[in-house]
Amino acid sequence: MATHTPDGPPQDTVRSLLAELWRDRLQPSRPGSGRETPTGRLIHGALFLTATLSAFVTLGIVLVLIFETVEFFREVPFIDFFGSTEWSALFAEKQFGVWALVWGTGMIALIGLAVAIPLGLMAAIFLSEYSPPRLRAIVKPILEILAGVPTVVFGYFALVSVSPVIRDIFGEDVGIYNALSAGIVVGLMIVPIIASLSEDAMRAVPRSLREGAYALGSTRMEVSLRVVLPAAFSGVVASIILAASRAVGETMAVTIAGGGNPQFGVNPLEAVQTMTAMIVQLSLGDTPTTSIEFKVLFAVAMTLFVLTLAMNIVAQWVSQRFREEYE
Amino acid sequence: MTRVSVAAPSAQLTAFSPRVRIRRGVSIAFMVAALLAIAVSMIMLGALIVEIAVDGAARLFTDGSAVGREARGGAIIADLSTPDGMRWMTWALPVAILLPFIGPRLVNALAPGLPRIAERVMGVIVVAPAAIFVHILYVRFESAYYVEYAKAVGLDGASGNIFQVLAEASGFQIVRLLVVGILVPLAVFAAGWFWAQRMRRPSLIIPTIVIAGWVVYLFMDPWFLSSFPSRQPPEAGIFSAVTGTLYMMVITAAVAFPLGVGAAIYLEEYARRNWFSRMIQVNISNLAGVPSIIYGLLGLQVFVRVLEFERSVLAGACTMALLVMPIIIVSAQEALRTVPPSMREAAYAVGATRWQVIRFHVLPYAFGGMLTGNILAMSRAIGETAPLIAIGALTFIAFLADSPTDDFTVLPIQIFNWVARPQAGFHEIAASAIIVLMVILLLMNAAAIIMRQRTRTDW
Numbered sequence: 022m023a024t025h026t027p028d029g030p031p032q033d034t035v036r037s038l039l040a041e042l043w044r045d046r047l048q049p050s051r052p053g054s055g056r057e058t059p060t061g062r063l064i065h066g067a068l069f070l071t072a073t074l075s076a077f078v079t080l081g082i083v084l085v086l087i088f089e090t091v092e093f094f095r096e097v098p099f100i101d102f103f104g105s106t107e108w109s110a111l112f113a114e115k116q117f118g119v120w121a122l123v124w125g126t127g128m129i130a131l132i133g134l135a136v137a138i139p140l141g142l143m144a145a146i147f148l149s150e151y152s153p154p155r156l157r158a159i160v161k162p163i164l165e166i167l168a169g170v171p172t173v174v175f176g177y178f179a180l181v182s183v184s185p186v187i188r189d190i191f192g193e194d195v196g197i198y199n200a201l202s203a204g205i206v207v208g209l210m211i212v213p214i215i216a217s218l219s220e221d222a223m224r225a226v227p228r229s230l231r232e233g234a235y236a237l238g239s240t241r242m243e244v245s246l247r248v249v250l251p252a253a254f255s256g257v258v259a260s261i262i263l264a265a266s267r268a269v270g271e272t273m274a275v276t277i278a279g280g281g282n283p284q285f286g287v288n289p290l291e292a293v294q295t296m297t298a299m300i301v302q303l304s305l306g307d308t309p310t311t312s313i314e315f316k317v318l319f320a321v322a323m324t325l326f327v328l329t330l331a332m333n334i335v336a337q338w339v340s341q342r343f344r345e346e347y348e
Numbered sequence: 349m350t351r352v353s354v355a356a357p358s359a360q361l362t363a364f365s366p367r368v369r370i371r372r373g374v375s376i377a378f379m380v381a382a383l384l385a386i387a388v389s390m391i392m393l394g395a396l397i398v399e400i401a402v403d404g405a406a407r408l409f410t411d412g413s414a415v416g417r418e419a420r421g422g423a424i425i426a427d428l429s430t431p432d433g434m435r436w437m438t439w440a441l442p443v444a445i446l447l448p449f450i451g452p453r454l455v456n457a458l459a460p461g462l463p464r465i466a467e468r469v470m471g472v473i474v475v476a477p478a479a480i481f482v483h484i485l486y487v488r489f490e491s492a493y494y495v496e497y498a499k500a501v502g503l504d505g506a507s508g509n510i511f512q513v514l515a516e517a518s519g520f521q522i523v524r525l526l527v528v529g530i531l532v533p534l535a536v537f538a539a540g541w542f543w544a545q546r547m548r549r550p551s552l553i554i555p556t557i558v559i560a561g562w563v564v565y566l567f568m569d570p571w572f573l574s575s576f577p578s579r580q581p582p583e584a585g586i587f588s589a590v591t592g593t594l595y596m597m598v599i600t601a602a603v604a605f606p607l608g609v610g611a612a613i614y615l616e617e618y619a620r621r622n623w624f625s626r627m628i629q630v631n632i633s634n635l636a637g638v639p640s641i642i643y644g645l646l647g648l649q650v651f652v653r654v655l656e657f658e659r660s661v662l663a664g665a666c667t668m669a670l671l672v673m674p675i676i677i678v679s680a681q682e683a684l685r686t687v688p689p690s691m692r693e694a695a696y697a698v699g700a701t702r703w704q705v706i707r708f709h710v711l712p713y714a715f716g717g718m719l720t721g722n723i724l725a726m727s728r729a730i731g732e733t734a735p736l737i738a739i740g741a742l743t744f745i746a747f748l749a750d751s752p753t754d755d756f757t758v759l760p761i762q763i764f765n766w767v768a769r770p771q772a773g774f775h776e777i778a779a780s781a782i783i784v785l786m787v788i789l790l791l792m793n794a795a796a797i798i799m800r801q802r803t804r805t806d807w
Contacts, residue, residue, distance in 0.1 A: 061703040065618060071610030072619070075632050075677070078670050082642060085649040143385030151379055160386060167393055169789065171731025173760045174782050177767050178396045181403065181775060212389050240375035263637070270639025272734035273760075277767050297641050297734065304644070304738045310653070322645050326638065333637040337630075 086326055089319030096313055102320060108283035108294070117317055119324055121283040125200070125293035126325075129275055130268040132204025132289060133211060137264060140208070141215025142257070148216065149223035150245045161217070168213035176277030179206040184278065191290055198280025198292040206274050211264035218263065222256020223249050252345050259340035266332035270325065272297040296325045400786070404779025577762065584774075586781050589762035592661065593730060593788075596758055599665035600672065600729055605722050607669070608676030612718075615677075616684040617706055636674035643671045644738025652739050659740045661756045667735050672725040679721025683714040716799060723796040727789050733760035759785045 094102070097117055105118025144164065148157050183202040188195050226249050234248045250257065280292025281302055294302075300318055308314045364372070577584050611628075619625035647667030657663035687710050695705040741761055759781060766778035 058701055058703070061701050064703050068610045068614035068618060071607045072614040072628055074607060075611060075635060075673065076628060078646070078673070079631050079635060081650060082638065082646050085646050086642075089649075140385045140389055143382040144389060147379070147382035147386055151382060160390075163390060163393070164386075167389065169727065169731075169793065170393075170396070171733070171760055171785060171789070173731070173733045173764050173767070174396070174400070174786070177763070177775075177778055177782060178399060180767060181779075182395060182399045209389070209392050216389075240371050242375035242378040243371070245378075266637055270637075270641070272639065272641045273764060277764065297639065300641050300645070301734065301737050304648075304740065319645065322642055326642050329637060329639055330634065333634055337633070 082326065086319050086323040089316050090323045093313070093316035093320040096316070106285040108299075115313065117320075119296075119321060121285050122294060122296045122299050122321060123324065123328075124285050125279070125283060126269055126275075126295040126297070128200050128287075128289060128293055129204045129207055129271075129279060129295055130265055132201060133207035133268040133271075134261070134265055136205055136208025137211045137215055137268075138261060141212045141260075141264070142219060144212065144216040145219035145223060145257075146245050146250070149220045150241060150249060161220075164213045164216055167209060168217075170210075172210065172271060172273040173277070175206040175210055176274040179203055179274055179278035187290070195290045196280065196292055198278060198282075199290050200279055200293045201289040203275045203277075203279035203293075204289065206278065207268050207271050210271065210274065211267050214264040214267060215260050218260030219253070219257045222253035222260070225256070226252040255340050255343035255345070258343070259336040262332050262336035262339065266329045266336070269332065270297065270329050272301060276301045296321050300325075400779050400782050402779075403776050404781070404783045407776060407780040408783060584766075584777050586759065586762055586784060589757050589759045589781065590784070592756040593758045595661050595756065596665045596668065597726055597730060599661060600668045601722065601726055603666060604669035604673050604676055604725065605718075608673045608722075608725075609680045609718055611673075611677045612680030612684060613706060613711075616681050617702070617710065632674050632677055636678070639734075640671055640732055641734040641738055643667055644735030646670065647735060647739045659755055661754060663739055664736050664741055664756060664758070667739055668729045668732065671732065671735060672729045675725040675728060676718075676721055679724065680714070680718045683717025683721065684710065686717065687713045720796045720800045723792050723799070727792040727796070730788060730792070731760055731785065733764050736761055737764070759788075 102117050102119050105116060106120045106124070107116040107118045108121040109116045144160075148160060152160065179202045180197065183205055184197050184199065187199065187202050188197070230248055230252060231244050234244045239247070275295045276298040279295060279298055281294050281298065282292035283294040283299065284291065286293075299321055303314055303318050306314075308318075577586070577588065611632075615625060615628065619628075644667060647663060647670070651657045651663040651666050652659060655663075657666070691709050691713065692705050695709045700708070736758060741755075741757055763778050763781045763785065766774040766781065769775075
């Protein structure tokens with residue numbers, strides 16, 4: 022008997038139609054999946070190529086960076102690049118001490134982490150241990166908006182809002198462009214990374230651990246700090262390293278707000294220049310591709326690439342090596 | 349008879365030792381501190397939004413058309429911002445948006461049991477205004493372009509009209525007008541048709557958002573959206589940046605989506621669990637962590653120099669496609685993993701080949717999730733600035749890209765350019781442009797959320 026559904030033709034009509042359409046395609050199948058027609062093999066091959074594309078992208082990045090970096094070190098000795106803290110690539114008297122840029126990057130990343138670790142960790146603890154589910158459902162998406170705001174917008178915010186406040190606090194002799202305002206917005210940018218990833222790690226801690234601690238008379242804070250946080254430690258550390266790597270690779274906000282002054286000082290109220298900001302500065306000018314300025318671009322990018330890659334690998338290693346396994 | 353006091357023991361129980369009371373106090377203080385941390389993050393986000401709104405909203409809503417028209421030589425060809433043109437659009441849009449939802453219900457209520465052909469006729473009635481609307485919007489956006497063109501060919505802007513410009517125009521410009529003027533309305537027509545036919549539970553969320561956006565647009569003065577950048581802050585607009593962003597996004601999606609989804613299908617459906625697929629997987633997660641500016645340098649060397657795309661839309665889009673591909677791959681993999689193995693096994697059991705299983709059983713169920721991931725990836729790409737600066741996208745473009753090999757600029761670069769200037773006037777334009785960028789982002793994210801909810805299937 023034909024079965025009728027409210028919005029469609031009788032089902033067995035559909036079936037016979039399908040059988041009609043598919044008669045040529047449906048052939049007796051061999052046991053196991055993976056029977057493929059010549060067309061199927063072609064598609065298989067094409068999909069394989071798209072999957073290997075990502076490997077070629079990595080290869081491309083490494084080759085592009087190495088090629089120009091080698092060119093650079095043919096003209097500038099290794100020791101001038103890694104053995105000096107003076108950077109003046111655009112002056113007549115060129116100096117390529119990359120430590121000035123690495124230091125600028127590090128300082129902004131450190132300020133960012135100093136802002137983001139307390140905010141992000143506390144937010145993660147609140148969301149995972151204290152918050153009722155309904156509040157979490159509201160707060161988490163709002164925090165994630167912060168992660169979706171384009172970095173150029175954060176740059177604008179740093180320049181127009183944060184910098185004036187810093188000048189109000191520390192006096193007028195502080196420049197509009199300073200490491201502190203750039204660092205603060207970078208910190209704001211990476212709060213969601215720490216909060217979100219740490220919260221995931223904390224929520225993965227089994228409930229029985231918390232209940233055991235509560236049964237011994239612990240307060241919520243003691244459970245959060247002495248039971249959940251140590252149990253989720255690998256995930257938390259990995260989230261912080263990932264956030265740091267993001268802060269190191271961050272470009273637009275530090276270019277806009279950090280100023281363009283490569284220097285090796287400890288004062289966060291002065292302008293600095295990060296590796297990324299330097300790359301932007303050199304890219305904006307019309308640098309001829311044979312010039313030393315163009316080549317040093319890639320040497321700096323190589324340093325940045327190695328640094329962030331190392332941080333990402335360490336983060337993966339930490340989260341796998343030090344993961345506490347329960348159950 | 350004496351009553352047993354129940355209060356006494358409990359009073360004893362609650363009389364905690366000072367040590368316990370301190371511990372509880374510290375715990376509460378800790379909770380307050382945690383709440384404060386969240387509050388600080390939110391206040392900063394709020395401050396960011398308020399700052400931008402205060403700086404930039406005025407330009408979008410005040411009557412700037414006088415300034416804009418003066419800057420353009422007092423004439424707008426094919427202008428639809430006249431009261432008549434506005435009024436026409438005012439009814440055309442809500443009708444176009446609402447009819448696909450209300451129309452079929454009306455037909456069903458008035459005359460239940462009509463044959464399908466009636467629904468199709470309804471579909472035609474429904475989508476025609478939508479097509480007209482898109483056409484109008486296109487002509488409206490193009491109007492600024494005609495003004496520039498009229499100036500360039502020496503036409504008197506005040507007396508010129510669209511046909512006069514057309515007579516002088518040639519080649520690609522006419523082709524583009526025909527393609528966009530005919531193909532886009534046709535596409536809207538087809539999409540509306542498809543939509544009206546397919547929808548089982550018409551939802552009013554999307555039309556409400558669009559109509560709200562439309563009301564805002566009516567109050568906004570679109571000259572900011574339809575003028576070119578200028579050295580004078582009051583005259584500057586973001587026309588070339590918005591169109592450049594749209595061009596680039598279309599090409600980026602067209603390149604990145606097939607490649608990313610293809611890679612995800614391979615990894616989830618074909619690849620054996622061996623060293624190769626593990627290597628690809630680790631590689632993808634590492635690529636997601638590479639700073640975006642390094643992708644820019646890759647694009648500079650590979651697309652701009654080796655493949656000689658020059659500093660074009662194409663080079664920018666290809667660079668961006670590589671940048672967002674890890675995001676698309678990972679989200680498409682997650683979408684594929686939600687398809688239960690029983691679906692595949694059932695299909696294999698009736699003799700389907702591997703590709704048939706994927707094409708007819710796995711993909712249809714995972715497609716919504718893939719599309720959502722793609723939109724989120726695009727919303728990342730739309731805000732990226734650094735890689736495009738590295739490949740050398742220009743910051744001052746006073747013309748529209750005609751073909752994928754033209755120079756271009758995009759919204760974030762335009763914003764960066766204005767923020768980097770010392771004059772405060774340019775900072776305000778930057779804020780206005782940021783509002784436009786954030787609204788586009790918000791719409792994309794809303795679309796992704798709605799799509800995720802509507803296409804989610806629970807097994």
